[in-house]
Amino acid sequence: MKAKVDAPQTRLDTVKWALVVALIAVAVAGNSYFAAEVSVLYRVLGVVALGAVSAFVALQTAKGQAFVAMAKEARVEIRKVVWPTRPETVQTTLIVLAAVALVGLLLWLVDSLLSWLIKSVIY
Secondary structure, three states: OOOOOOOOHHHHHHHHHHHHHHHHHHHHHHHOOOOOOOHHHHHHHHHHHHHHHHHHHHHHHHHHHHHHHHHHHHHHHHHHHHOOOOHHHHHHHHHHHHHHHHHHHHHHHHHHHHHHHHHHHHO
């Protein structure tokens, strides 16, 4: 299920991306500029609103539409995944923990042996 996402980028898309960058820059600069005078709540609401507007504008471009198509395809693919059962997950986790503990113990033993050898040579 491949959607056609190779839409050419137009000159209008470039203007839209410039608007997105400008909106994000205004959000960041405004948040910094009004840090001392305006409540955090209002600044957060302003940043979220400008972020939502910039996301809406970005989704109107060819790349934005391609992103939406890819997200829909990814959602379809995620539904096809066979997830492990709880016992399988617990068993795999215990195996990984045991392997990590074993490797850690071996590294500690090698480190201790090398430290002992170096100390015996130096002293």
